[in-house]
Amino acid sequence: MSDQDIPFRYIYFIKNRVSNKWRDLAGFLAFDTPTINNIAGRNIDDISRCEDMLGEWRLRKGPDATMGVLMEALTDAELEGIVKGLKKKYPGLADGAGAGKRTGGSGKRRITGSRSKPVVLMLNDEYGTRKGGISTIHRGMARLLVSKGAEVYSTVLEATEEDKNDAATDGVQLIVPATFPGDPRQPELNWLTWDHQSRYPKLPPNIGFIIGHVNLTSRAARMIREQRLPDAKLVQVTHVIPEDVSHYKSDAKVLTIGDENDSILEDLKHADVIFSVGPLMYDYYKSQTRQLKPHFEFLPEPSNVFSTTEMTYVDTEMKVVLSISRVKGVERLKGYDLVAKSMGIVFDRLPHTKWRARGVTAEDFPESKAIIQANEKKGKFTPLKYGTQEDLSKDMQQAHVVLMPSRAEPFGLVGLEAIAAGVPVLVSHKSGLAWFLRSQDPDFDRLIVEIEDDDEEAAKTLAKRIVKILTDGHREFQAARKLKEKLLTSKYWEASHRQFLDAFGL
Template structure:
């Protein structure tokens, strides 16, 4: 089976093409590049794209497909257009699609609908990024009460997939149990981009120290552990007052609420200063990491944790929550588990704060020794080429 010019044609469904929002979109782009490297023709839907996104797609060899809009229509593009209005909003999809790739639970329902209504002979590949039982309870009671419905919708989409791709060992383990599948289920391990692999981090011996957090605050502060970070940084500032805490991933629209969230969690420390930074490209994140003395990823639940992987690949000291999928991956090899920090359960919050604060202070105090350890970890991780087997299996799905 092959479409355009004898090439396998893959239609990838996502809301954006780029890496500035991290996570799903970064993995989406990585998969696209992997497919193209083996000769596939790849299309990717987007709701909108910046010039940088379009330049990235052109450089990668990916053809972007935008929704049609009407002049004067004030409505902004949304994911429901892909799911329910794809015939009118995306009328110009390629005619010879062999595979449709969706992301759970962002575009997994759209992948089903587009196959059923337009490409009945195409195979559907669903990529899993979320464990609803872990994530929802840290967002809101409404989300927590809807776990059963969300999980049922995800499993329904996966039941109609030809192949299920789980990002990381934690996700693989979860969906192996929930679907009872082994034949249709594969694990995918992300490879850090060349930008981070080529980043040259050098310890900067200064009195000022920089602690870097990456990811939005609003609505996910407990999920991403920003409440723990806020309290921990209050303790850090007491010991090392000449420390800067930079938070990358805050927009102008959510700055006020993000600031309120962080200060509300400062508790007895009254005020915890931080530097808000907008979403960034991988090139900008690389520069952030070169200026940082430690990167934090203290999530209470993290299906994988790409930010932590990128920091390790860059060679900067990083502290990774033991509740993350990245910790599951690192813990499989005694050479890799150095960054893991125990966050503990909800009833041990103060203990988690103390543990995290002590680890941050220790990293800052040890200085160059921590950077040397981070360099060795980078070399071992990248030298292992841990991603190769999973990437080969991923390509086999598409006959490549």
């Protein structure tokens, strides 16, 4: 065993004996107070905090995180009893762990970017924000890395002129797939996963990190690392929880939950570090992975497009209720059937109300319309195609309330964006966003609506909340403005962004 390869059995022994002294140990391993407090807050007990802290230490220090350094820190923290116990239980450790002082360490360093500008390859199907969710977070991460000096490349399946301009503005270089004369096939994710050698033959040199998104490009990231870039570190970002969302899709999706979970965990097993978007996802994958993997929560910062949006309330009879999500195939997951039932009640009370839904493609419109009308007979449904963040901002400026009534939602970025814009919002209590809001301030509780399992009761509850907002608009917009200020001044995202940048040596 080389000194820098710390086996899990040593970590297991240490974390179960350090107990509430983990803060002292963290101090001797050069953690600052804000980071220690952050580790404390995101874990439920001292054993988990110690494990998390040791994982982050190993991630930060790379080959310099040696067993010799760790035992020296234990001794400095007056935990020499643990060191003696380790040597007694594992006699070979006494002979081989003396090297590796805190000033350095030996062994070949993988490319981490801590001594030079890191080169990062990010894998996604698009560069833009039209599809929201993963794509928005992908672009946000890219911009964050560039802002601290990283050289960032992003794969895409296709790129519009707008995408190219956005990437150029962000300082990100796009990598488009090779196409061949006479080949009629349209770009698809399999090109990234299984055909990357031919479709993306010229990857940049000196790539130190690969970022994949679970479960969109996580397998592609793993394949490219294994087959072409074995010295790069693999960073996986989790966005989905199949056990939650698939139950509200099709029977076929339900039957594949086990396979999908296994596939995700296999990709995560090969990662060097994992980031999970929001507290719900972080908690879930912390439980799922179990093994010692550096794993951190990532909280997205709302785009300036929303934080700089100016909302003006005008008291009119005509009101706008805005939904943002695709409909086809996820009508139950996203709660469109509940909204349709609720809007029938709202139209009876407030007949001049309009219901707009952003995220309906032309191809999906007939089926999406049928889904809506099956639940709401009055037909006051205005479909809007997928749009950019600028389009969403304009939608919000015209809306009186934004709805996010999902039956399951690992995070709920669009709801966060609406809060940042300053428009009244209703968020399902089953969402990761609701979990996040409850951890911030009790004032955010006013945004959370209980989505009961009984559909009729859930629709009535939602309708009642919508009507209250529409009939008391001036007060609701004042409250929304205050919550916007509270959200943005908290700078809740800063600690998680520091951890993210630390992973890349920035």
